[in-house]
Amino acid sequence: MLLSQTTKAKPRFHYKDDCKICDRPHTTDEHKCYTCGLVGIKSHCSDVCPDKCTICRDYHTTNEHKCHTCGLVGIKSHPTNKCPDMCTICTFFYGFHTIDKHKCPLCGLVGSKSHDILKCPEKCKICWGCHRTNEHECPSCKLVGIKSHTLYNCPNSREICGKWHATNKHKCDICGLVGVKSHSNEKCPDQCKICIALGKFHKTNEHKCDICGVKSHDTYDCPDQCKICILNHTTNKHKCDICDLVGIKSHPTGGCPDKCKICKERHTTDEHKCDICGLIGVKSHLIEECPNKCEKCGYYHVVDDHNLSSLNVLRDYWFGMC
Numbered sequence: 001m002l003l004s005q006t007t008k009a010k011p012r013f014h015y016k017d018d019c020k021i022c023d024r025p026h027t028t029d030e031h032k033c034y035t036c037g038l039v040g041i042k043s044h045c046s047d048v049c050p051d052k053c054t055i056c057r058d059y060h061t062t063n064e065h066k067c068h069t070c071g072l073v074g075i076k077s078h079p080t081n082k083c084p085d086m087c088t089i090c091t092f093f094y095g096f097h098t099i100d101k102h103k104c105p106l107c108g109l110v111g112s113k114s115h116d117i118l119k120c121p122e123k124c125k126i127c128w129g130c131h132r133t134n135e136h137e138c139p140s141c142k143l144v145g146i147k148s149h150t151l152y153n154c155p156n157s158r159e160i161c162g163k164w165h166a167t168n169k170h171k172c173d174i175c176g177l178v179g180v181k182s183h184s185n186e187k188c189p190d191q192c193k194i195c196i197a198l199g200k201f202h203k204t205n206e207h208k209c210d211i212c213g214v215k216s217h218d219t220y221d222c223p224d225q226c227k228i229c230i231l232n233h234t235t236n237k238h239k240c241d242i243c244d245l246v247g248i249k250s251h252p253t254g255g256c257p258d259k260c261k262i263c264k265e266r267h268t269t270d271e272h273k274c275d276i277c278g279l280i281g282v283k284s285h286l287i288e289e290c291p292n293k294c295e296k297c298g299y300y301h302v303v304d305d306h307n308l309s310s311l312n313v314l315r316d317y318w319f320g321m322c
Contacts, residue, residue, distance in 0.1 A: 021045055022278075034059040045278065055079055069096040090116050106130060126150060140166050160184055173201045194218050228252055241266050262286060 021031045022045050032039045035049040046052070046059050055065045056079050066073045069083035080086075085098045089112075103110045106120045117123070117130050126136045127150050137144045140154040156166040161184045163170075171178045174188040185191070185201045192200065194207045195218055210219040210232045219225075219232055228238045229252050239246045242256040253259075253266055261269045263286055273280045276290040287293070 035061060047278065069098060089114060106132070140164050174203060242268060 019026050019031050020028045020041075021043060024031075028041050030039075031041075031043050033043050033049050034046040035053075036051040038044065051061045052058075053060050053062050053065050055062060055075075055077060058065075062075050064073075065075075065077050067077050067083050068080040069087075070085045072078070072083075078084075080096045083096065087097050087099050087102045089099060089102045099112050101110075102112075102114050104114050104117055104120050106117050107122045109115065120130075122132050123129075124131050124136050125133045126146075126148060129136070134145050136146075136148050138148050138154050139151050141156045143149070151164050154164075154166075156168070159167040159180075160170045160182060168179050170180075170182050172182050172188050173185050175190045177183065188201075190203050192202050192207050193204045194216075195202075205215075207215050209215070209217060209222050211222040211234060212224045214222075224234045226233050226235045226238050228235060228248075228250060231238075235248050237246070238248075238250050240250050240256050241253040243258045245251070245256075258268050259265075260267050260272045261282075262272045262284060265272075269282050271280075272282075272284050274284050274290050275287055277292045279285070
C-alpha cells in the first residue's frame with residue numbers, strides 16, 4: 001500500500017507537557033533554580049532569579065561571585081574581564097591572570113618583562129606559527145627544522161590532486177592506483193559512467209541507485225524518486241518534518257499549514273521559542289523583535305549578559321562597542 005497511516009503525530013518536543021517553568025525535560029515539581037536553589041511550582045527560571053549575581057549575571061548569588069583574576073569575592077568584587085589587575089600583555093584568548101603570572105608558552109619568560117606569544121622573538125620564521133623554527137615540520141614531506149618549508153611551498157605536495165600529501169603517497173579512491181603514476185579521482189578511466197553527481201567515486205559495476213537499488217540508472221533519474229520533495233526516498237516514505245504527515249497525501253515541509261507563523265521555520269507556532277527571553281508559543285515573537293535584545297551590540301542576548309564571556313569583550317575591543 002502506497003499510503004501510510006496519516007494520523008496526526010504528537011509534537012516532537014515533549015518538554016511542554018512537563019515543566020511549566022523552563023524548557024527542560026522534568027516535571028514542574030522537580031524544577032530547581034540553579035541560583036537560589038528554590039524547588040517546585042513556586043520556583044522560577046534561573047535566568048530571572050532575583051538573587052542572580054548582579055556583577056556577572058551568572059548562576060550564583062552576588063555574595064558568591066569571585067573574580068578569576070585577583071580572587072576578590074563578594075559584592076565588592078568585579079567582573080573578571082574588568083579586573084584592574086588583569087594581564088595587559090597577552091590577548092583575551094589565554095585566560096585571566098595578573099601580569100606577574102604571565103608566561104609566554106613558547107620561550108617560558110615570566111612576569112612583566114615577558115611578551116605575548118604572537119610577539120615572541122623565538123616564534124617560527126617559516127610559517128609564523130606558535131612554535132620554534134627548529135621545531136617546524138612540513139605536514140607533507142615531514143622535513144623538520146630551519147631548512148624546512150611551508151605546506152604551500154612543499155615540492156612534494158599537491159601535484160596530482162591539490163591535497164596536502166606527498167605525490168608518492170597519492171592514491172586514487174576509485175581504482176586504488178598509488179604514487180606518481182596515479183591520477184586524480186575525477187580523471188580516473190574507471191570512474192562510474194552512470195553517475196552525474198560530483199563526489200561519487202566508484203566504478204560503473206559498483207553503481208547502485210540510492211532510492212530503488214537498481215544499477216542501471218542514476219539516483220537523480222530514478223522513476224521512484226519522491227514527487228513531493230525530490231529527495232532520495234520514495235513518495236510513500238516522504239514525511240513532513242513539522243506535522244509528521246507521511247505518504248502521498250503529505251506535503252513539502254516548507255508548505256506545511258502548521259508551519260510556524262512567527263518565524264516560518266520548521267516547527268509549529270506552539271513550539272516557537274525566543275532564544276533571548278525564553279517566551280514560548282503563539283504569544284512569542286521573532287528574536288530580532290525581542291524587547292530584551294541587547295542594545296549595546298545588537299547580538300542575541302540580554303543587556304545584562306553582554307559581558308559574560310571573553311568573546312563579547314574581545315568583540316567590543318575590536319569594534320569599539322565599549
